[in-house]
Amino acid sequence: MKPHGCFINNENVILSTDLYQLTMSAAYYQYNLDNNINEESDDIATFELFVRKLPKNRNYLIFTGLEQVIHYLQNAHFSDRTIDYLRSNEMFKNIDSKFFDDYLPNFRFDIDIWAMKEGTFFFPNEPILRVTGPSIQSQLIETYIISVINYQTIVASKASRIRNVAKDKLLLEFGTRRAHSPQAGIYAARASYIGGFDGTSNVVSDLELGIEASGTMAHSFIQKFGEMKSFEVFYEYFEDKTIDLIDTYDIKEGTLKAAKFGNKILGVRIDSGDLAEETKRVRRLLDENGCEEVKIVLSSNLDEYLIKEILDKQAPADAFGVGTELVTSSDDPTLSAVYKLMDYNGHPKIKISEGKVTYPGKKQVYRFFDEKGKFEKDLIALDDEKVEDRGVPLLIPIMEKGELVYDLPTLEEIREYSLKNVNKLPNSYLKLEQIKHIDLEISNNLNELWESLKNKYE
Amino acid sequence: MKPHGCFINNENVILSTDLYQLTMSAAYYQYNLDNNINEESDDIATFELFVRKLPKNRNYLIFTGLEQVIHYLQNAHFSDRTIDYLRSNEMFKNIDSKFFDDYLPNFRFDIDIWAMKEGTFFFPNEPILRVTGPSIQSQLIETYIISVINYQTIVASKASRIRNVAKDKLLLEFGTRRAHSPQAGIYAARASYIGGFDGTSNVVSDLELGIEASGTMAHSFIQKFGEMKSFEVFYEYFEDKTIDLIDTYDIKEGTLKAAKFGNKILGVRIDSGDLAEETKRVRRLLDENGCEEVKIVLSSNLDEYLIKEILDKQAPADAFGVGTELVTSSDDPTLSAVYKLMDYNGHPKIKISEGKVTYPGKKQVYRFFDEKGKFEKDLIALDDEKVEDRGVPLLIPIMEKGELVYDLPTLEEIREYSLKNVNKLPNSYLKLEQIKHIDLEISNNLNELWESLKNKYE
Numbered sequence: 001m002k003p004h005g006c007f008i009n010n011e012n013v014i015l016s017t018d019l020y021q022l023t024m025s026a027a028y029y030q031y032n033l034d035n036n037i038n039e040e041s042d043d044i045a046t047f048e049l050f051v052r053k054l055p056k057n058r059n060y061l062i063f064t065g066l067e068q069v070i071h072y073l074q075n076a077h078f079s080d081r082t083i084d085y086l087r088s089n090e091m092f093k094n095i096d097s098k099f100f101d102d103y104l105p106n107f108r109f110d111i112d113i114w115a116m117k118e119g120t121f122f123f124p125n126e127p128i129l130r131v132t133g134p135s136i137q138s139q140l141i142e143t144y145i146i147s148v149i150n151y152q153t154i155v156a157s158k159a160s161r162i163r164n165v166a167k168d169k170l171l172l173e174f175g176t177r178r179a180h181s182p183q184a185g186i187y188a189a190r191a192s193y194i195g196g197f198d199g200t201s202n203v204v205s206d207l208e209l210g211i212e213a214s215g216t217m218a219h220s221f222i223q224k225f226g227e228m229k230s231f232e233v234f235y236e237y238f239e240d241k242t243i244d245l246i247d248t249y250d251i252k253e254g255t256l257k258a259a260k261f262g263n264k265i266l267g268v269r270i271d272s273g274d275l276a277e278e279t280k281r282v283r284r285l286l287d288e289n290g291c292e293e294v295k296i297v298l299s300s301n302l303d304e305y306l307i308k309e310i311l312d313k314q315a316p317a318d319a320f321g322v323g324t325e326l327v328t329s330s331d332d333p334t335l336s337a338v339y340k341l342m343d344y345n346g347h348p349k350i351k352i353s354e355g356k357v358t359y360p361g362k363k364q365v366y367r368f369f370d371e372k373g374k375f376e377k378d379l380i381a382l383d384d385e386k387v388e389d390r391g392v393p394l395l396i397p398i399m400e401k402g403e404l405v406y407d408l409p410t411l412e413e414i415r416e417y418s419l420k421n422v423n424k425l426p427n428s429y430l431k432l433e434q435i436k437h438i439d440l441e442i443s444n445n446l447n448e449l450w451e452s453l454k455n456k457y458e
Numbered sequence: 459m460k461p462h463g464c465f466i467n468n469e470n471v472i473l474s475t476d477l478y479q480l481t482m483s484a485a486y487y488q489y490n491l492d493n494n495i496n497e498e499s500d501d502i503a504t505f506e507l508f509v510r511k512l513p514k515n516r517n518y519l520i521f522t523g524l525e526q527v528i529h530y531l532q533n534a535h536f537s538d539r540t541i542d543y544l545r546s547n548e549m550f551k552n553i554d555s556k557f558f559d560d561y562l563p564n565f566r567f568d569i570d571i572w573a574m575k576e577g578t579f580f581f582p583n584e585p586i587l588r589v590t591g592p593s594i595q596s597q598l599i600e601t602y603i604i605s606v607i608n609y610q611t612i613v614a615s616k617a618s619r620i621r622n623v624a625k626d627k628l629l630l631e632f633g634t635r636r637a638h639s640p641q642a643g644i645y646a647a648r649a650s651y652i653g654g655f656d657g658t659s660n661v662v663s664d665l666e667l668g669i670e671a672s673g674t675m676a677h678s679f680i681q682k683f684g685e686m687k688s689f690e691v692f693y694e695y696f697e698d699k700t701i702d703l704i705d706t707y708d709i710k711e712g713t714l715k716a717a718k719f720g721n722k723i724l725g726v727r728i729d730s731g732d733l734a735e736e737t738k739r740v741r742r743l744l745d746e747n748g749c750e751e752v753k754i755v756l757s758s759n760l761d762e763y764l765i766k767e768i769l770d771k772q773a774p775a776d777a778f779g780v781g782t783e784l785v786t787s788s789d790d791p792t793l794s795a796v797y798k799l800m801d802y803n804g805h806p807k808i809k810i811s812e813g814k815v816t817y818p819g820k821k822q823v824y825r826f827f828d829e830k831g832k833f834e835k836d837l838i839a840l841d842d843e844k845v846e847d848r849g850v851p852l853l854i855p856i857m858e859k860g861e862l863v864y865d866l867p868t869l870e871e872i873r874e875y876s877l878k879n880v881n882k883l884p885n886s887y888l889k890l891e892q893i894k895h896i897d898l899e900i901s902n903n904l905n906e907l908w909e910s911l912k913n914k915y916e
Contacts, residue, residue: 001866003529004666006648007467008640012666016640018632018659020673027679027695045682071461085665094695139678146635147643154638174476177604178792180612182466182474183641185605190464201476207543208462208470215478220597220799221485223807224503237485237552249810249915324792333791334636334782341678349681351706408459457707 008183014076015085017143022086025136026095029103033096039134046343046362047138048127049145055154055332059435060121060425062156062418063128064191065149067118070404072144073111078104110402111137114395116365118409119156119194119418121425122394123440126365126380130342130395142339150337151184152191154329158304159195160422162322164430165308170319172214173200174299175327188327193411194418201321209411216243216269216297216321223248228257235261243267243297246282255282259289267295267318275300279315297321303330304432350453359446360453366391375424381443466641472534473543475601480544483594484553487561491554497592504801504820505596506585507603513612513790517893518579518883520614520876521586522649523607525576528862530602531569536562568860569595572853574823576867577614577652577876579883580852581898584823584838588800588853600797608795609642610649612787616762617653618880620780622888623766628777630672631658632757633785646785651869652876659779667869674701674727674755674779681706686715693719701725701755704740713740717747725753725776733758737773755779761788762890808911817904818911824849833882839901 008016015022032039051061078086086092087100111133122128129145131138162171173192176185182204189205199212206213222230222245235242242265246254251273258268268286270278275298286294295318298310303325310317324330340358341349348361362383368376368391378394381387398406409417428435442450466474473480490497509519536544544550545558569591580586587603589596620629631650634643640662647663657670664671680688680703693700700723704712709731716726726744728736733756744752756768757779765778782788798816799807806819820841826834826849836852839845856864867875886893900908 001868003525003532003862003866005468005471005529005533006526006641006644006666007465008644008662009465009467010463012662013463013465013640015661015665016634016643017661018634018673019661019664019671020659020675022661023673023696024675024679027691030695031691045678047678067461068464071463074461075463082665091696091699094697135682139676142676143635144640147637147640150636151638151642176474176476177601177795178608179605180609180638180786180791181642181645182471182602182605183464183639184609185474186464186466187639201478203473203475203477203480204466204470206477207473207540208464213477215476215481217478217482218597218600219809220503220505221482223799223809224593224802233485233489237488238481238549239552241549324794328638328791330790330792332788333638333786334788336782337635341681344682351677351681404461408461410459 010075011079012082013072013144014078015082016147017140019091021140021143023091025140026092026099028135028139029099030095033098039136042345043135044132044345045135045138045341046130046132047142047339048342048363049129049149049337049339050127051124052336052338053124055329055335057331057432057434058157058161059429059431060123060157061153062160062195063116063120063122064118064152064156064194066115066129066398067408068148069113069129069145070398070408072148073109073113073141073399073402074404076109078107108402109137109141111399112397112401113399115398116394117396117417119414119421120394121421122365123378123438125359125440126378127363127395130362146337146339150335152187153337154333154335155188155191155327156195156418158326158329159192159197160418161304161432162307162326163196163419164422165304165311165432166320167311169317171197172319172321173197173202173323173326174321175323176202178324179327184327190411192326194414196415196419196422211411217245219245219248221245227254231257231261235265240264241266243269245269245271247272251278251282252285255285256289258294259286259291262290263293265294267297269297269299269321271300275306276310276313276315279310279317283316295319299323301325308432348449348453350450350457352454352457359442359450361446361449363446365394367394369424373424374426375439377439377441379441379443380446382445382449385443385445387443468533469537470540471530471602472536473540474605475598477549479598479601481549483598484550484557486593486597487557488553491556497594500803501593502590502803503593503596503799504588504590505600505797506800506821507587507607507795507797508585509582510794510796511582513787513793515789515890515892516615516619517887517889518581518615519611520618520653521574521578521580521607522576522610522614522652524573524587524856525866526606527571527587527603528856528866530606531567531571531599531857531860532862534567536565566860567595567599569857570855570859571857573856574852575854575875577872577879578852579879580823581836581896583817583898584836585821585853588820604795604797608793610645611795612791612793613646613649613785614653614876616784616787617650617655618876619762619890620765620784621654621877622880623762623769623890624778625769627775629655630777630779631655631660631781631784632779633781634660636782637785642785648869650784652872654873654877654880669869675703677703677706679703685712689715689719693723698722699724701727703727703729705730709736709740710743713743714747716752717744717749720748721751723752725755727755727757727779729758733764734768734771734773737768737775741774753777757781759783766890806907806911808908808915810912810915817900817908819904819907821904823852825852827882831882832884833897835897835899837899837901838904840903840907843901843903845901
């Protein structure tokens, strides 16, 4: 047997989905064929992606992952291999051969996408992405776009909380090894950068996305050479970029060895112990030994709570390397992002499963700011509803009939937009504690539509 | 700007790592060059991968992901693009040009790998994979192999708990959309299958790994056609493979509509409400309407606790679709898998950072069974130590100098091995509650080595 790498690529990505998306799409195809329905004009569905509720401890979310949705829509196709696979699947035996011979080989997404800009903060029930197009296509993309947006949004939102408490300290994402797969590692680097981190240790993110990768040294480096010699070897090759790891044996000894390089090295890293106390001690030792410019980098299971505690204790840390807790969003690794049918051929749609409420119809989100530019409230309204002029619509056109109509920002621009945006939130939203009330309204027309459809079914 | 898909592939996977792995490896190269050290004979490191502690609520872990490590070791290389990237990185300016012109272009892994078989249960501090080879190579792989094994092990271990409570019910992995990236989706399908699931909804896992994909229908399908018609359309095309989703509006009404097909459909799915109560009600309705053979599939935020509760209440469910809680391991999404230097050129190595203990030296794990074949205890010993004959060594040779020397099992075989293995665990390990004592011993020789090295540094 040959080992398999489990990579997702442009060829198999179209099948990176749940089987029911393909069976439903095939059924839509066959039904249209059997009933002479033109999918481009008479079988048009609008779906919206939204989050049902905030994860634990979150007061807002940061919308992230749109660029990967666009990449998917521009590139996904059915190769011969994927078509052969589907054709040979017993499940599809009643589907006309034209589906496999003609429809799938020529399949390209030509749907409309409206979405928030990446880096926008948002709240539950707000549509963050809206898809309009033939049922087959708009159904097919559900699983993939959720999987792309769900995780990046989780990480960006966690990163934003960490940025809020870390103020202007340097924040580095160090979590590649604990992310839920190598691809999750690059997603985590991207999303935490958007959420306000300064860099990552993940090299492939530097290569592919241009997020600056940085790093220090591992304990194994120290163990191999011995402490003093390892510092010397590293300095010889990496000079002023050297960050010495000083906790392999004894932090005080390690600090004194690093201090022999004076201010010529960039910093030292502490990866264990009582980080606040050690930071104070190490800073004192460094200063006493003429190393006033040497920075202190902290790591070891850091999250927003620990960083706040360390800074509240006035520990003079310069940078934080954050890994596991950020990239797994360990206090709540789930996000209830869902993708629901809102309109079919111009008719608003509803679903009333117990405990799961969905506002029907094609919608828009308007954001209101006060005179000082601070966030005042969001309003979810029907797309064709007249809304007070000063509300800024958050959903903007991204793709029209499969063509990109949006000027894709750079990652740097998305990060700046996100940071500027979050700064408009009142302080209560920026605290680590759960906020009591979110300033989110549902328009009268939308409430009325929801009531009338609900009554129809009850 | 062109949108980026963030895919990991054979070309960039070598950089799917932390920058410090590359800087340390470059330093090892340069140091060997400067000091005339032969990396193949005089710079040999042994690293071991192990887990520091069990995640919350786990009594054992299932080792998973070895196949992807092998794939990586066989395929990873430095392409021109990745070499150009490294060469242009300011960090590497003092590294000899031979590194970029000669060493990296010809780089292939030729290291030794010993590991447990995939599907083996294991405990904290046990080496699950051991790497021996030139420092550069054995250091370089750290991040990638952790990222591959860490997550799959998390999911397989959670899946195994779910299998333990679900007994012989059908278990389907439905979590692709909530996994932490599309690649995490395929990893989750693979790992949950190894942990004892029967199938997945993830189609790319069926295509690439042969794990049977299955599925039902979404609420959008019902909303589009209306409930009765959607059941008719689905049945027309998918016949006896039809599973009707019955909770879009009213479960009783939905059941009665599905019951019109008698025993000709495969099943119904309930995705909301009090699942135990609804299952009993739906079963009664189905039976009263001559649908005794129609199966009931449950979904909606299921985990091992909810499934146990449902079955404890005697709800006649036939199958469970488990998503978010499984693929994010939501009660504890982290695993403290670490990769530590244990031996350098024949000398055992140690690290004594506060609160983080690491047993030194090249090790082996021996497993003991009682007369009835039940698990008795594990013993961690030095690799060259004489151990009682009936102990079964768990680490076996996988690769020698980069060549596969292990007959790679099929996924089916791994799954069977895993299930048979877990069945050897005493009942106390199989309960959902945390076990008080794990039968794990450290050999005398290993304890002595640890004490003597510790004293040397203290």
